[in-house]
Amino acid sequence: MNSAWSVEYTRLIITLVSTVLFGLVTELWFLSLAIHSVIYIGWHLYQLKAFEQWIKRGAPVKSAPDTSGVWALIVQHFYRSQKSNKDRKKHLANIANHYHAVMSALPDATIVLNEKSEIEWANKASQEILGIDVIRDIGHPLDNIIRDLALQSLLLSDGEQSEVEIPSPVDVLKTLSISKLQYGEHKTLLIARDVSQRIAIQKLRKAFVANASHELRTPLTVISGYLEILDSDDELPTTTGKVVNNALQQALRMEKILNNLLTLSKLEEKSSTKAKGETIAVASVIRRLVADFEDPNSSQQHIFELNIDETLQLLGHEQEFYSLCQNLVSNAIKYSEDDAVIKICWSRNADDLACFAVSDSGEGIAKEHLMRLTERFFRVNVARERKIKGTGLGLSIVKHILDNYGGYLDVQSQLGEGSTFTACFPLSRII
Ligand code: ADP
DSSP states (O other), X not given: OOHHHXXXXXXXXXXXXXXXXXXXXXXXXXXXXXXXXXXXXXXXXXXXXXXXXXXXXXXXXXXXXXOOTHHHHHHHHHHHHHHHHHHHHHHHHHHHHXXXXXXXXXXSEEEEEOTTOBEEEEOHHHHXXXXXXXXXXXXXXXXXXSOOHHHHHHHHSOSSOOEEEEEOSSOTTOEEEEEEEEETTTEEEEXXXXXXXXXXXXXXXXXXXXXXXXXXXXXXXXXXXHHHHHHTOTTSOHHHHHHHHHHHHHHHHHHHHHHHHHHHHHHHHHTTTOXXXXXXXHHHHXXXXXXXXXXXXXXXXXXXXXXXXXXXXXXXXXXXXXXXXHHHHHHHHHTSOTTOEEEEEXXXXXXXXXXXXXXXXXXXXXXXXXXXTTSTTOXXXXXXXXXXXXXXXXXHHHHHHHHXXXXXEEEEEETTTEEEEEEEEOGGGBO
16 A cells, blocks of 8 residues: 555544544543544645645745645645646747747748738748848738739639749849648748749740750751752652652651740740730631641541531630640541541530530540640650651640630540540630
8 A cells, every 4th residue: 555545544543543542531422523523624624725825836846845644645746747747848848949940940931821811920031032020020911011913812812822923022033932831720831932043944945945946947947948859859769769758757847846846935935925815716717727637638538527606706816726726636636547537616614614625536545644745745655656747745835825825725535435635715715
């Protein structure tokens, strides 16, 4: 048995024995019981008071009540649990301080916002990157400090938008990328980093591709011109004729690649201007396109089924829209059997968006390739598709045009059954 409890029981037994002896000697049993009860209960009340006073003073270890028995045990348990609580608090405070120090030392600006987009906390880098005063600006709405429409729409967006690029509020030559993370109950974490270098490299790469394509085009036109003249010469020996024809085909392919790269560069340049353009008579553009593909001299004779909403028109640039449709229809032709049916549809979808859809019953595309189709130079089966004339840039062009128009490309495909490519345009583009 615990020694503290032994002391307590001994104390109780002594009190009882003393009560009985006093009763036997005096024969005043009731008085004996009353006196001993008062002494025993009084002693416990005294200990209780001492304990209560000690807790009130914050339970300092130095002035712990000098007691014995069960009261000593209670004081001991209380002190231990106090100490372990203090240790836990200290540990948690250390962790919090550690994370605070890490967040403060982050090279990216890190800001915590409440549900009203007011700044609750910001690290040191926020001052340098966003011009936020980490003391003065606490409690102020972020959009009062940084006035930028893209940032405002990021703050208002409910999860669907998570990143924007804005010009730096402290240095107009710099560009910042701001990411938003939602956590806890209506708390927002914003992380801003300087992406000027990446953007400068991107610009440099784009300028290089555009310049190189431009510079290569003229000499290549000359080469393919000469090759065409040679190719049409009937007096060339058969083997030389084959070599010349092969060289001509490759030169023409290179010309196509350069033209596509230049188209992409122009689309990239345009993405910053987002001009609305003119009204496109879509129905007649599609008919012209189909007529261009229905060449009676071509070996491939596909059957086109059209379903066109004559009243649905688009705001944009006819040449770009034509190029988008041409890329999708030419792919349907390239990747399906001769004489196959190709369905072309121009109508509103369930969300009222204007959509141009091309369906074929060709070879289809495996699921794992779908995400990569719009990457530059991506071709599903490079070895096999070398025989099919293409550049791997067509769908990149389609995607760029749609990005500039605020639309999107949807691809549904089943291996061996065919594909449907749908280009959807937003309501703001429909008239
Ligand atoms: P390409 O000039 O090679 O056709 P695209 O960018 O237009 O380049 O297409 C990229 C790749 O996507 C193609 O190489 C092909 O593998 C695949 N693809 C595109 N359209 C279809 C389609 N209708 N059916 C099957 N595969 C397709």
